[in-house]
Structure formats: C-alpha cells, structure tokens
Amino acid sequence: MALEQSQELIQLHFLVIPMGSPGHYIPTIDMAKLFAQHGVRVTIVATPVNALRFGSILDQAIQSGLPIRFLEFQIPYKEFGLPEGCESLDDLPNMGMTGALLQAYRSLQTQVEQYIEKLDPRPHCILADTFLLWTGETAKKFQIPRIIFDGMNCLTKMCNHVLYFSKVHESVGESESFVLPGLPDHIELKRSQLPFAFRSSHEAVIDFHGKVRASESEAYGVVVNSFEGLEQGYVDEYQKVKGDKVWCIGPLSLCHKDESEKVQRGNKSSVNKDECLKWLDSQENGSVIYACLGSISRVEPAQLIELALALESSKRPFIWVVRAGHNTEKIEKWIDEEGFGERTKDKALLIHGWAPQLLVLSHPAVGGFLTHCGWNSTLEGVCAGVPMVTWPQFQEQFYNEKLVVQVLRTGVSVGAQKTSGLWVDEDKSGELVKSEAFLNAIEMVMEEGKEGEERRKRAKEIGKIANKAIEDGGSSHRNMTGLIEDIKNQANIGN
Numbered sequence: 001m002a003l004e005q006s007q008e009l010i011q012l013h014f015l016v017i018p019m020g021s022p023g024h025y026i027p028t029i030d031m032a033k034l035f036a037q038h039g040v041r042v043t044i045v046a047t048p049v050n051a052l053r054f055g056s057i058l059d060q061a062i063q064s065g066l067p068i069r070f071l072e073f074q075i076p077y078k079e080f081g082l083p084e085g086c087e088s089l090d091d092l093p094n095m096g097m098t099g100a101l102l103q104a105y106r107s108l109q110t111q112v113e114q115y116i117e118k119l120d121p122r123p124h125c126i127l128a129d130t131f132l133l134w135t136g137e138t139a140k141k142f143q144i145p146r147i148i149f150d151g152m153n154c155l156t157k158m159c160n161h162v163l164y165f166s167k168v169h170e171s172v173g174e175s176e177s178f179v180l181p182g183l184p185d186h187i188e189l190k191r192s193q194l195p196f197a198f199r200s201s202h203e204a205v206i207d208f209h210g211k212v213r214a215s216e217s218e219a220y221g222v223v224v225n226s227f228e229g230l231e232q233g234y235v236d237e238y239q240k241v242k243g244d245k246v247w248c249i250g251p252l253s254l255c256h257k258d259e260s261e262k263v264q265r266g267n268k269s270s271v272n273k274d275e276c277l278k279w280l281d282s283q284e285n286g287s288v289i290y291a292c293l294g295s296i297s298r299v300e301p302a303q304l305i306e307l308a309l310a311l312e313s314s315k316r317p318f319i320w321v322v323r324a325g326h327n328t329e330k331i332e333k334w335i336d337e338e339g340f341g342e343r344t345k346d347k348a349l350l351i352h353g354w355a356p357q358l359l360v361l362s363h364p365a366v367g368g369f370l371t372h373c374g375w376n377s378t379l380e381g382v383c384a385g386v387p388m389v390t391w392p393q394f395q396e397q398f399y400n401e402k403l404v405v406q407v408l409r410t411g412v413s414v415g416a417q418k419t420s421g422l423w424v425d426e427d428k429s430g431e432l433v434k435s436e437a438f439l440n441a442i443e444m445v446m447e448e449g450k451e452g453e454e455r456r457k458r459a460k461e462i463g464k465i466a467n468k469a470i471e472d473g474g475s476s477h478r479n480m481t482g483l484i485e486d487i488k489n490q491a492n493i494g495n
C-alpha cells in the first residue's frame with residue numbers, strides 16, 4: 001500500500017515488544033514491517049544485541065521512509081546470571097536458564113513504562129509477545145489495547161485448548177495414542193509427543209503456563225502468523241473460543257521480496273549469498289533437499305550422524321545446515337574426521353551456522369525441505385510450495401507435522417515418536433531416528449511417481465494461496481486492514 005494512500009493512518013502508533021528467540025523475534029520484525037507498510041507508525045522495543053541481530057533487515061525499509069524505529073533498552077545481564085550480551089534463547093548456555101532470560105526481560109517493564117508516560121498521545125496499541133506477561137500489566141496501567149503474538153498457528157492453539165479442557169492426555173500412558181476430541185480433523189498423538197507444558201511436573205512450569213493462559217484471556221486480541229486458506233476450520237474454531245479479535249495476518253515472511261532482504265533475515269548468514277545462489281543455480285530444478293532444524297534445536301551428534309548418512313545415501317544434491325548448539329564442535333569433527341565432508345563435496349553444500357533460509361527455499365532447485373517443524377520454518381516451506389520431510393523435535397512441532405502430513409498432505413513423516421529433551425526436566429532419554437527412516441521419507445518426497453507428483457502439486461497450489469493471502473484483496477491483507485481499523489476506532493482516530 002502506498003504511504004500517500006494511508007495518510008489518515010499515519011497517526012496510529014503501535015509499540016511492538018518482541019521476545020528474545022529467533023522463532024519469535026524474526027516474525028515479529030516481519031510483522032512490524034507489514035504494519036508500517038500499512039501506514040502505522042511502529043516503535044520496536046529492543047535490546048542492543050537483538051536490535052543488531054534481527055533489526056538490520058529493516059535498515060533498507062527505514063531508509064526508504066517506512067515509519068519504524070527501534071527503542072533500545074539495556075538488560076542487566078549479570079543481575080540474572082546471564083552471560084554478557086545474552087538476549088535470546090539460542091544464546092543461553094543451557095535451556096534451564098530460560099526463566100532467567102524471562103526475568104531479565106521483565107526488567108524492561110519500568111523503562112518501557114517511563115517511555116510511555118512521557119508520550120502524548122500514548123501508543124494506540126501494544127503488540128507484545130505472549131510470554132512477556134508484564135506487558136499485560138503495562139497495557140492495563142495505561143489503558144492501551146494489548147494484542148498478543150506467540151508465533152503459533154490456529155491448529156496448535158486449538159490442540160492446546162482441547163487438551164487443557166478435556167485432559168484426555170492425563171489418562172493415557174507415555175507411548176499410547178489418543179485422539180484430540182472435537183477438532184475438524186482426526187488428530188491422533190502420543191503423550192510423548194505433546195508440548196512440554198502438558199508433560200512437565202515442574203511447579204514453576206505449570207505456574208508459568210497458568211499465568212500465560214490468564215494473561216492471554218485478558219488481552220484485547222491475538223495476531224496469528226497464518227492464513228485462512230491454510231487452516232480455515234481451525235481459524236473458525238479458534239474464533240469461537242476467543243471471539244472475533246483473532247487476526248490471521250500471515251505468512252509474515254512474505255513481506256521480504258528482494259534477495260538482499262531475504263539474506264539479512266535473522267542472524268548473519270554463514271554462507272556468501274552469491275556462492276549459495278551459484279551452487280543452487282548449478283542444480284536441476286526440484287532436485288535439492290534442504291535440511292535445517294531451526295534456531296534452537298540441540299540434537300545429539302549420534303542422531304545428526306543418522307541424518308547426515310541418509311542425506312548422503314539419497315544420492316541427491318543437498319544443503320545441510322550444520323548446527324547443534326553445544327554439540328556443534330563434535331559434529332563438525334565427525335564431518336572432517338570421518339570423511340563425510342570429502343565424500344559429499346560434489347553433491348552437497350554444508351552451511352556451518354546460519355542459512356539464508358528464505359533465499360534457499362525460494363530457489364527453484366529446491367525440491368524438498370527436511371524440517372524440524374518449527375512453525376516459521378513450516379510456513380516458509382508452505383510459501384515456497386515445496387513438499388516437506390517432517391522431523392518434529394519439541395514444543396508444538398508434532399501438531400505442525402500433523403497439519404503438513406495429514407491435513408495438507410504435503411509432507412512425509414520420518415516417524416519420530418517423542419519430543420527430544422530441550423529443557424531441564426524433560427525426558428532426555430530420547431529416541432534415535434535411524435538413517436533408513438530419514439532415507440525412506442526423503443525418497444517418498446522426492447520420487448517422481450504419481451504419489452510424489454500429486455504431493456508436489458498440492459504443495460505448489462497451497463504455496464500460491466499463501467502468496468495471494470497477503471496481497472491486496474487477500475484474506476491476510478483484509479485482516480490486517482480490519483485490525484488497523486479496529487484500533488483506529490478504539491483510539492477515535494479518523495472518525
């Protein structure tokens with residue numbers, strides 16, 4: 001939307017408060033850009049390292065006149081036992097320190113409130129990460145509508161909702177399957193595949209999730225990084241639960257159109273853009289498997305070796321994003337010492353660290369995406385119109401797998417049966433998904449027969465619907481306009 005067309009909205013001011021984790025920060029930054037493109041003035045409350053890591057993607061947009069600015073506040077790291085500069089989940093020495101990170105974020109409350117206090121007029125809306133509970137208190141204090149964002153889709157929200165109220169998972173054993181009642185599709189899961197919140201007996205975890213629910217129920221509305229054409233049944237159900245102030249405004253990643261922005265999204269890319277494109281250009285269309293497990297997975301080396309061996313024995317070209325948190329060094333050593341790097345050098349591009357995922361996925365050479373089913377990655381795969389090999393790891397990722405494999409029928413599961421331990425009191429015994437299971441799923445996704453062809457066709461079609469959703473006239477574009485109108489009415493602007 002041209003800025004001149006939306007001059008009457010220019011007064012509208014949103015205060016955006018993201019949470020420090022790539023899976024939350026990245027889409028929140030995307031969302032800020034989208035709001036600004038719709039004429040809203042946006043202030044992003046950021047901490048110094050995050051502003052640098054995740055904010056640079058907006059430099060170009062800000063220079064071109066989009067009304068976005070960063071408001072930086074310091075986190076007192078030492079006070080919370082955090083290493084200097086540690087502002088994000090993926091930087092934590094261990095996931096047991098998540099609580100300390102959330103506490104450190106709470107220390108922003110006073111600074112944010114002092115800022116709001118001085119503003120006239122006050123921001124018209126606070127758009128905050130669900131997990132920053134204090135933003136509810138701030139919104140109440142200044143009587144500003146608070147819209148929350150947790151980075152998940154409506155299917156996830158409904159799965160959590162029915163579990164919370166039916167407690168159906170409480171009467172089954174760890175590895176027993178059960179059906180989630182009252183959903184539009186037959187969704188069957190094992191207790192061992194459920195998000196941490198439903199399995200933990202840790203008092204602090206139960207208490208925190210109770211507070212999140214209470215805070216969500218007090219929020220003015222919810223924005224969702226999804227689109228109606230993807231999961232209409234679940235959007236409808238969620239709106240029945242939450243009321244009409246649920247706005248699906250995604251896919252948010254589609255706000256970045258040009259290559260240079262796609263490369264800048266998230267951390268600094270560990271591969272040179274031109275080299276990456278040159279490698280992709282040299283491959284046949286639809287031939288490459290792209291394997292990436294998101295930003296916080298900490299997979300054991302033995303497990304990564306199974307994945308690596310499957311990629312190698314597929315005999316197809318592949319990109320593997322090699323990163324395993326504290327295990328990275330061990331897997332890098334294996335790649336070197338066991339000859340994997342040497343053996344696969346003609347077939348593979350290994351990215352050691354951070355991949356420019358949007359750039360890779362949008363290249364026609366990519367024919368399949370092996371993903372850990374984090375919602376951002378899953379949706380980015382949907383937008384790219386590629387079929388997926390699904391290997392969920394933790395949190396709501398098994399729900400996302402169900403959406404891809406069973407509802408959309410654009411993916412094949414590697415057959416993981418339980419979440420892998422990431423947080424302190426999670427079961428760390430884990431399972432080992434064998435290389436045959438990866439290979440089998442890769443072959444099914446990449447095969448040229450009728451089944452593979454139909455899966456590819458479905459993926460392409462849903463990809464087109466995704467791209468239309470945020471264009472003028474699309475459902476997410478309409479929802480975005482509706483949300484802005486709603487806040488305008490609340491603020492008596494333009495009436």
Ligand code: UDP
Pocket residue numbers: 022023024026265266292293294295296297321353354355356357358373374375376377378380
């Ligand atoms: N991502 C990326 N390059 C990487 C790893 C991750 O660009 O090497 C991005 C990815 O595109 C997505 C986000 O980081 O937008 C990860 O979010 P997701 O919800 O998929 O998973 P999480 O990291 O939260 O588990």
